[in-house]
Amino acid sequence: MLTIGKLSRTAGVKVPTIRYYEEIGLLPEAERSAGNQRLYGTATMDRLTFIRHARELGFTLEAIRDLLSLSDTPDQSCAAADQIAKAQLVAVRDRLARLRALEIELERMIAQCAHGTIADCRVIEVLGNHDLCGHAHNASDHPSL
Known part of the structure; x- marks a missing residue:
């Protein structure tokens, strides 16, 4: 039997x-x-x-709960587990696409900066006026960002 401290150290999870x-x-x-x-x-x-x-792979706690429930009945079909993993893959791909768009926007902002004073800084200007952005990336549309 392991104490909570020993379990924490062994599993790499905080108490x-x-x-x-x-x-x-x-x-x-x-x-x-x-x-x-x-x-x-x-x-x-x-x-x-x-x-x-599962958390390292980005699964939500609810998805993990479902996967654990499935693992508790090993004789059933794994179709439900596959669906959960496919949904996670879609979410990861969506996040990657949003991150790529953000990368492009940041590169554009930096490239357009004249590297002069803050008064003329393109980075500050674009951050202050969303209409100057080249891509849609409203954070309220993507709460995970």
């Missing part, structure tokens, strides 16, 4: 995150020692590693 995952039901409630210290087994370690890896 408050482990507690949060327990609180929202992604991890089962820990067993307790006689001194009321949280204790975790290898199944929880494996589950936490799964969650950490």
Whole structure:
């Protein structure tokens, strides 16, 4: 059995995150020692590693919850898991497209700057007037940016 500190170090996940995952039901409630210290087994370690890896790949907590639920019934079709992964891929590609557009806009702003004074700075001018941008990239349309 692992204490929460040992689990944290082994899985590479901070202690408050482990507690949060327990609180929202992604991890089962820990067993307790006689001194009321949280204790975790290898199944929880494996589950936490799964969650950490899924988070690194950008999956939302709700998608991870669904994937964990699917993994708890290994005899069923993996079609639902494939759909979740495909949705994540679409989201990643969308974000990459938005980031490429932002990269182009930043390059354009910098290239157009005369490198003189702030009064003549194209970067400051464009940031102050969205109409001068070459691409649409309204942050309210893309809350993940």
